[in-house]
Amino acid sequence: MATTRTAHTVWEGELLKGSGTVSFDSSGIGSQPVSWPSRAEQANGKTSPEELIAAAHSSCFSMALSHGLTGAGTPPTRLETKADVTFQPGEGITGIVLSVRGEVPGLDADAFQAAAEDAKKNCPVSQALSGTSISLNAELV
Numbered sequence: 001m002a003t004t005r006t007a008h009t010v011w012e013g014e015l016l017k018g019s020g021t022v023s024f025d026s027s028g029i030g031s032q033p034v035s036w037p038s039r040a041e042q043a044n045g046k047t048s049p050e051e052l053i054a055a056a057h058s059s060c061f062s063m064a065l066s067h068g069l070t071g072a073g074t075p076p077t078r079l080e081t082k083a084d085v086t087f088q089p090g091e092g093i094t095g096i097v098l099s100v101r102g103e104v105p106g107l108d109a110d111a112f113q114a115a116a117e118d119a120k121k122n123c124p125v126s127q128a129l130s131g132t133s134i135s136l137n138a139e140l141v
Helices: 034-038 049-071 109-124 125-127
Strands: 007-012 017-023 031-035 078-088 090-101 135-141
Touching: 031 034, 049 078, 049 090, 049 109, 049 125, 090 109, 109 125, 109 135
Parallel strands: 090 135
Antiparallel strands: 007 017, 017 031, 078 090
16 A cells, blocks of 8 residues: 655745745644755754755665564664765755664674665665665664
């Protein structure tokens, strides 16, 4: 069964001086302010498309890695994933770095690295972002 999730943004004004609000319609978790300065300079309490991509990517990757590890008979105790999405004005998104720390009883570092690489390749968000360079740092703790 396919699912569709929805968010919408209301933007007012020109790019550099304007601002908007992104609303998370499907979950109902609220709305967040967004602006060009929050995207290209400092966040200052506002979000950006890149932060939203980072949230989507870190959660999708964690789910994919958990699924792969569990399917291999080594379910994780804990996975902590950070996604750093770099935006360069005039160029766009120039890269993503996924960093994961995992607690996986019975697994060695090489097997964890292989599972993390597989999750990076196969998570739906990674696939959607395949036009962007995605690198991975994996650490077993």
